[in-house]
Amino acid sequence: MLLCDIGNTSYHFLDDFKSYKESVNSFDPSTVDEKVYYISVNAKVKTILDGLTNWIDLSEFIDMKNYYETMGIDRIFAVEALSDAVIVDAGSAITVDVVKEGVFRGGFIYPGVNAMEKTYANISPALSYSFNFECELDIMPKNSQDAISYGFLKTLYSEVISHDMPIVLTGGDSQELKKIFKDAKIDEELIFRGMKKIMKKANIC
Amino acid sequence: MLLCDIGNTSYHFLDDFKSYKESVNSFDPSTVDEKVYYISVNAKVKTILDGLTNWIDLSEFIDMKNYYETMGIDRIFAVEALSDAVIVDAGSAITVDVVKEGVFRGGFIYPGVNAMEKTYANISPALSYSFNFECELDIMPKNSQDAISYGFLKTLYSEVISHDMPIVLTGGDSQELKKIFKDAKIDEELIFRGMKKIMKKANIC
The missing domain is CATH 3.30.420.40 (ATPase, nucleotide binding domain)
Structure with missing residues (x-):
């Protein structure tokens, strides 16, 4: 299997x-x-x-009454894996989903690392940098690389921590985001964990 | 003149x-x-x-000791116009600059409305929407259009309001952003105001 x-x-x-x-x-x-x-x-x-x-x-x-029709099935299985968390799945898009007492409370979609680097470079060659994940987020930047790194990372950070819940990182860029979300837990098999849970519930393994 | x-x-x-x-x-x-x-x-x-x-x-x-070399000159003149504010200049990029007691304290760069809509559409055709500026930012979204609108707007909003200072909007998309930053002031001639101030200081008018 x-x-x-x-x-x-x-x-x-x-x-x-x-x-x-x-x-x-x-x-x-x-x-x-x-x-x-x-x-x-x-x-x-x-x-x-x-x-x-x-x-x-x-x-x-999946009991779809808790979700919405166009929601990515990977987000749904990540949510099914946990009871209380903000789930940050960092792939080509970064999806952020809140689950409280085992119920999905909503979520948002932010562009992924590669997509966002391309976005800045397309706006102006002067903004063509790789992100600095070591960028200091407690002080406002005074150089171009940190100005875009902060623009990408601190905005996401401020929103995510405002939920005041445990943060779980998954997806290809979770190691990079861990540098920002220092207290977060990385769970690279979160979606598989959700799949196993659903299979157990449905008695199919 | x-x-x-x-x-x-x-x-x-x-x-x-x-x-x-x-x-x-x-x-x-x-x-x-x-x-x-x-x-x-x-x-x-x-x-x-x-x-x-x-x-x-x-x-x-301009006395450049307060700024950094690669900083856009339009940002510098917007900062020169004000003493205490967070300046949000919404053009092809959205620049956010903090000035306190007349001194530039740093700033960041976020992609503009058009750039960001293109970014989502390029990640997946399923994310190809115009932003909903009326999107409710107090509750987590449960549909795709609001999920990307919230991703673009709420992240920016959370960071900007965290500075707890008066917000001044300028640039082509300031009317759209005013829907989110309800207490902000729009000043479409902010950069011209900075230019006039510098001219007065330098006795050239």
Whole structure:
């Protein structure tokens, strides 16, 4: 048995021992013989998987009344994994979701690290810098690199900490964001944890 | 006598009666016979103006020890206009600068409205929305348009109000941002006010 979290660029698998990724462009899901429990934000891949009987879509086991229709299924499974937290999932977008007493309370979407670096560079070549994640957030910047780093990071930080709840980081850029959210916990398998919880609830493992 | 604030896309003039704009691409500054006191963030235009004796660059009258070398000259003149404020200049970028007791305390740069809408749309077609400036910022969103509107606006809002100072809005999108910063003052001629102040200080008018 495998678990798989499918994004826009990769299949993220978890077996009994490890997690690993395969590219959406090159991987052929029909080569897998095992049973795979999956979620997918990728509509194109979802269509392919609908024709494979050993790939089982876990989104069907979610009680959607707590969520909204266009909400990414990966956000929903991250929320299902926890009872009280602000979840910061830092990928191509950074999604921030609040769960209190096991109930989703809403969330917002902020651009991811790469997207935002490109945004600044496109506004003006004078703003073409990599972010400085060591940037001091307690004093207002007096140089260009810190002015954009602070603009990207401190605004996100101020909003997230205003909820005064434990912060859980996941996603590809969680190590970078940990430099800002020093008290946050990193949980790289948060979505898999949500998938396992839903499977247990639904008695399918 | 004219004042002129030159950006990446336009010459913004102020005469005794009104302010008006001319396109950087089509306007020929040598057609102006009057004396023009100007600032320019546009290096290309600056080079042209260096050859015209009736165009006088006001940046030379600034004491740069309070600022940093790569800081946009428009930000500097906005800061010079005020003594105690958070200045939010909403153009292609949104610059946020703090001035206390007449001294620049630092500032940051956030992407402008158009740049940020494009950023979300580029991350995923599912995030291609115009921002909802009427979006409720006191409760976490439960729909996609508000999730990105909140992501763009509430993060900026939380940071700006944390300074607990009067907020002054200027720039092309100041009317939109006023919907979020309800107590802020709009001052569309803030940079011209800074230019006049510097001219008075330097006894050149």
